[in-house]
Amino acid sequence: MDSNLTAPSATGPGSASSSSPAATTDTTSSRPARISSPWANPKLITGAGIVAGILVLTAIGHAVVDTSLARAASSPLNLPPFWMEGGTLAHPLGTENSGRDMLALLVVGSPMTLQIGLVVGLTSMVLGIVFGFAAGYLGGVVDTVIRTLSDTALTIPSLAILVVIAAYVREMNVNTMAFIVALFAWAGPTRLIRAQVLSMREQGYIKMAKLSALSTPHIMFREMLPNLLPYVAAGFIGATSGGILAAVGLEALGLGPQRIPTLGMTVSRAIEGSAILRGMWWWWGLPTLILMLIFAGLFLIAIGLDEVANPRLRQARPARGKAAA
């Protein structure tokens, strides 16, 4: 569902999008203008800060924490965090029921989960640009084929097909997982970019470029793509968060990489070990917390990008702020 987050506002107000290129070209042409850059959006910055914060913390963790403790049977079983009775400082966030240290699991798992999201996001974004431009700019049969395929990929519950594919994969690792998820994740960005290319194609400066006999690739990548940056970024973020969502879903069902302790795998094992009813909140709660932070961060980035691309949403904010204060 998260992969579609930007869909209603981006497909809906087609009329509003016509004013967005003006807003973005503003930043490149008039650098000195102080605060007016739409990219200095508080939601965008907060969201990016959260995701970057997690990355920095895990990077520090890799240097400080003994990551070999993330393997099974490396620590005593079922220890609570150190401030609770029975916890030790040797395993500050406790351990789970097959002797993995929670802190080490989080340090190893968080970047793995982000890596899945990143691979899915990048793959989908590149495919989205290629297919979206091909469909929107070339039109005709190409458009029909791409639109049919992306609509199909969007309407079916992709988790269902992913389950079938993942069930037959023998050796699951982080990248295999990411590519399986990416099989369906490209449709969102493709649709988003196609819609924008369609409306942009009719604009004056594109017609001007065509009349000036500029080559098609030049028009696509030098004239149009820079103006589509907020949408490309939105597609990337949508696919990243949708990718993590799908991956965590597959992992919850037991189809994840068994040997790699991603956050989803840790949650999945906690559910299997009925951690909630055993009161072992640190086992399911800590990875869940980080997953929630990741999703919240990506979501804030998505809303922020939406406001960058759609000036009307931005204008609505000060009025609300006044009323609230």
Place this chain on the structure above:
Amino acid sequence: MRGLTIGYVLRRIGMFFFTIWASATVMFVIPRLAPGDPINAMVTRITSQAGYVENSAQLIQAWRERFGLDDSLWVQYLRYLQSLLTFDFGYSMAQFPVEVADMIGQALPWTIGLLTISTILSFFAGTAIGALMAWRRTPGWLRLFLPATLTFTAIPFYILGLLLIYVFVFTLGLFPISGGYRSELEPGFNLLFINSVIQHGTLPALSIVLASMGFWALGMRGMMITVAGEDYLTLARAKGLRPLEILLKYEVRNAILPQITALVLGLGGIVGGTVLVEYIFGYPGMGALLYQSISNADYTVLQGIVFILILTTVTAVLIIDLLYPLIDPRITYERR
């Protein structure tokens, strides 16, 4: 039938069959890409997990005949499509004499019930929140409160489910932990049973509603803002219509329509999320069955579930798409 042309209906129905055919074909191809004889591999896998498979010789025999594994791929493929068309998914591999169609038949009503009720609730709650967030006359106290309802938007349904279990089941003990009804009750149309179903269904529904509400709210807010500048609103105000009438008959009426498009696009994701919520709550629907079939390597049940999930979703989307032009008279499909 304003706006709805025969050409559009036919194209839409064609798309419906294409989607089903494409996903069915993918499901036919994937197992055959995996190396080795599928049936032997499955039986070996079950044996290695369960130690002993009841009626395994019978099972292999039944399957060899069923799939006609010595026939050419084309014959197999056509037979496979035929069996899907007649909803004949064969036998469960893990519980041999049980037919897949029966297992799914028991689970499907639970899923459809949960999915329908919670999607309708979250659609209307979210749309109302979004409309109020964008409305100029919304009272100040409500404005402070509304954004808080979006807190759970970014969280996957089933992760929210975990939190709800922790708070309401483990800490407060208010709701039953799992299942669809109290196990000692006989399913039937009586108050006791219905009450039990509601008690068991509240938390799963709540996690879907809370987590997906914000999706509708944000879409609605965006559309309300887009609509807000339109001239017909100025005219309506100038005519002296009451603000509430303007909100409902002019602003909401126009802004809500793209929400239905969003429902079409979001439904697949909601179905996937619901399946996982059911698994977390041990709800006796398709999710629990799916998890069970994965952990038992019960591929026939797995394929049956996946096919039915896709069929249900695509059918729902077809119905919404065909109703859409009736709700939104601005849409005509006469010429593209």
